Amino acid sequence: MAEPRTLARRALALLAWLGAVLAVYVLALVPFTPSVAHLRQAREEQPSVLVSADGQVLARYRGSNHDWQPLSKISPYVVQALVATEDRRFFHHIGIDPLRMAAAGINTLQGDREGGSTITQQLARNLYPEEIGNAPTLTRKLREAMTALKIEAHASKQEILETYLNTVPFLYNATGIEMAARTYFGKNASQLDVLESATLVAMLKGTSYYNPMLHPERAIERRNLVLQLMQQHGDLGEAQMHSLQARPLRVDFEVQREDLGPAPHLAQQVRRWLTDWADRHGYSVHADGLVVRTTINSHLQAAANNVVAHQLQALQPAAAAVARNQPLQSGFLAIDPRDGHVLAWVGSSDFATSQFDHVEQARRQPGSTFKPFVYGAAFAAGLKPTDTFIDQPVAIRNGNSTWTPQDTTPPSMQPMTLGDGLAYSRNTITAQVMQKVGPARVARLARDLGVRDSKLDAVPSLALGTSPVSLKEMVTAYGSIANGGRYLEPVIVLQVEDRHGRVLEAFAPARPQRELDAGVDLTLIDAMRGVVNHGTGRAIRERYGITADVAGKTGTTQDNTDGWFLLMHPQLVAGAWVGFDDSRLRMGDSWGPGANSALPMVAEFFQQALGAKWIDPAASFGRPPGALPEVAVAAPVAPAPAPAPAPAPVPVPAPAPAAAAAPQTAVAGAGPQAPQAAAPSGEDDDEQGDAAEPARPRGHGHHAGHHGHHGGHHGHGRGHGRRWSLFRIVIG
Structure with missing residues (x-):
């Protein structure tokens, strides 16, 4: 009789010892379980916001595609289905349910594996996936249970349900019940009916396995089980349950795209910088609700989006004849030359289909838009706009090769001033100027003014823009010219604030660097006025009626591969590039030149900016000191069918005096430049000649036949890995 009692005592002692060991083990795990502070953080989580200078939201930086909704804005059917299916005693337990755990253990031992986790335990796993994990171990279950107890001690049942429903994933980048709905x-979570609620709750058993889009039969079977459980829980009548179970899914599926905002390429540039900034300062981009205040003007950004879309739509029918499966692309950038503030940024025809940024990443030959650097170097060396060269054939030796630049019309064999050589974009005149001042001096000036990231080959053909550059660099350099020869780094971010408006860091204003003498710079601006007054960009005056003091330059690369136009005003500089991503594709002769493809975008943009008084129509660059009266000069001759002695020169009326003070008379509805007849002589085709320097790749710089997406695609090999110091978030 004594032996059974001894065995019982030993068994009880063993159980007590095991219980003590388990208790010690549990206590030892407590410091290694997550804090419930994350529960509060999840409820208060706010994405960082990118804001324009005038307070408009440009982008929200969310970690996932979700939209937090309070429990009051979630259909009650969702809560009923969730509780009936996942945790019937949710409103009565303290975070763990011993009865359910015991039942799940018995069923598992009998071969019917069943989970015993409560909604609170599932929430613990969702909130702390790394700390708790999903391994089927005792340690994981203990950590999960202790974390659930902590959550229940610090949050109400309603808060737990709200947090759970807003953090559970539903495939297709949809997080939370709102994005799932x-x-x-195709509706909000508050509008979900019983069937829809049951369908979404059914997915929680296994979102992929019960995906209603890929496995509708499984989804219906699981949905009907949820309806049955709701009936057993008292949420539905039996007749109602059977009626609902007989209905089809009726899914209205559409993947929810993240709102790209009005300046998506810019937003991605800033996101990369902000992520680095936040990491260094101990903030979360996705949760801490940072406010990033930028220099972008929402009105000018909207105008830029509109003019790019408008012109590309007008050109697309002609472009489709060239490339049926590749859309025509564009980049557009506008800055304030006085402080370097970026005002508008359009990186492609459509961010949803082309995330490649044609403002900062693309490297394309700038064509004749590079010529102002040649003439600027000449004026700095003592030449004057009234100095003349003969418009004649040119052959320049460069090592073992000879460069013979050509124009679209034969040389007139007449004297032409430097001012008109730039205005009419004569390659023969520009080549002689380049020969006079030297490629090294021209390359140095271009770098000083803003072309600082791309490699410039100091060879004679650089005069016609044969070294690929970015639109951002060109607009920056023109901004230096508009700013009196003073370089300013482009600025985007002004300051970063916390969610309560407290400034965390403000960035010092850029300091200008004198790169070109002020008098020389004004002489260059005056010569560039000739481009829009009577030269290749005269459509600015004639077609678009812009009378403000502006100066600019057209650009077209060989075979109409690239079309450029840049325009300067004392308070605004804007530039556009148009072309195909595949630089082997050529735009048409009637619509491809920069004066026909890119100029309309910039012209419409300036029309809106001036008409709305976003910039001052009366602002003036001034006149160069001691400027000589302008005189009539020989204009380029009309196109000839074959090279022949040129006819007598045609006098060109002297350009009108500076129109700075004239009232702005924007021509409403001038619209995009539709394809038309080829432009007359001097309309900016940059023929390099048959014996130019060793050819370098045009366009994006990829070799013939190559169009992949690895390093070097689009010629942006040098663009990848670009420095992101971004003090004042300087783009580049």
């Missing part, structure tokens, strides 16, 4: 049923 929009994705699968």
Whole structure:
């Protein structure tokens, strides 16, 4: 009789010892379980916001595609289905349910594996996936249970349900019940009916396995089980349950795209910088609600988006004849030359289909838009706009090769001033100027003014823009010219604030660097006025009626591969590039030149900016000191069918005096430049000649036949890995 009692005592002692060991083990795990502070953080989580200078939201930086909704804005059917299916005693337990755990253990031992986790335990796993994990171990279950107890001690049942429903994933980048409702049923979470609620809750058993889009039969079977459980829980009548179970899914599926905002390429540039900034300062881009205040003007950004879309739509029918499966692309950038503030940024025809940024990443030959650097170097060396060269054939030796630049019309064999050589974009005149001042001096000036990231080959053909550069660099350099010869780094971010408006860091204003003598710079501006007054960019005056003091330059590369136009005003500089991503594709002769493809974008943009008084129509660059009266000069001759002695020169009326003070008379509805007849002589085709320097790749710089997406694609090999110091968030 004594032996059984001894065995019982030993068994009880063993159980007590095991219980003590388990208790010690549990206590030892407590410091290694996550804090419930994350529960509060999840409820208060706010994405960082990118804001324009005038307070408009440009982008929200969310970690996932979700939209937090309070429990009051979630259909009650969702809560009923969730509790009936996942945790019937949710409102009565303290975070763990011993009865359910015991039942799940017995069923598992009998071969019917069943989970015993409560909604609170599932929330613990969702909030702390790394700390708790999903391994089927005792340690994981203990950590999960202790974390659930902590959550229940610090949050109400309603808060737990709200947090759970807003953090659970539903495939297709939809996180939370709100995005799931929009994705699968095209409505808000508050509008979900019983069937829709049951369908979404059914997915929680296994979102991929019960995906209603890929496995509708499984989804219906699981949905009907949820309806049955709701009936057993008292949420539905039996007749109602059977009626609902007989209905089809009726899914209205649409993947919810993240709102790209009005300046998506710029937003991605800033996101990369902000992520680095936040990491260094101990903030979360996706949760801490940072406010990033930028220099972007929302009105000018909207105008830039509109003019790019308008012109590309007008050109697309002609472009489709060239490349049926590749859309025509464009980049557009506008800055304030007085402080370097970026005002508008359009990186491609459509960010949804082309994330490649044609403002900062693309490297394309700038064609004749590079010529102002040649003439600027000449004026700095003592030449004057009234100095003349003969418009005649040119052959320049460069090592073992000879460069013979050509124009679209034969040389007139007449004297032409430097001012008109630039205005009419004569390659023969520009080549002689380049020969006079030297490629090294021209390359140095271009770098000083803003072309600082791309490699410039100091060879004679650089005069016609044969070294690929970015639109950002060109607009920056023109901004230096508009700013009196003073370089300013482009600025985007002004300051970063916390969610309460407290400034965390403000960035010092850029300091200008004198790169070109002020008098020389004004002489260059005056010569560039000739481009729009009577030269290749005269459509600015004639077609678009812009009378403000502006100066600019057209650009077209060989075979109409690239079309450029840049325009300067004392308070605004804007530039556009148009072309195909594949630089082997050529735009048409009637619509491809920069004066026809890119100029209309910039012209319409300036029309709106001046008409709305976003910039001052009366602002003036001034006149160069001691400027000589302008005189009539020989204009380029009309196109000839074959090279022949040129006819007598045609006098060109002297350009009108500076129109700075004239009232602005924007021509409403001038619209994009539709394809038309080829432009007359001097309309800016940059023929390099048959014996130019060793050819370098045009366009994006990829070799013939190559169009992949690895390093070097689009010629942006040097663009990748670009420095992101971004003090004042300087783009580049």
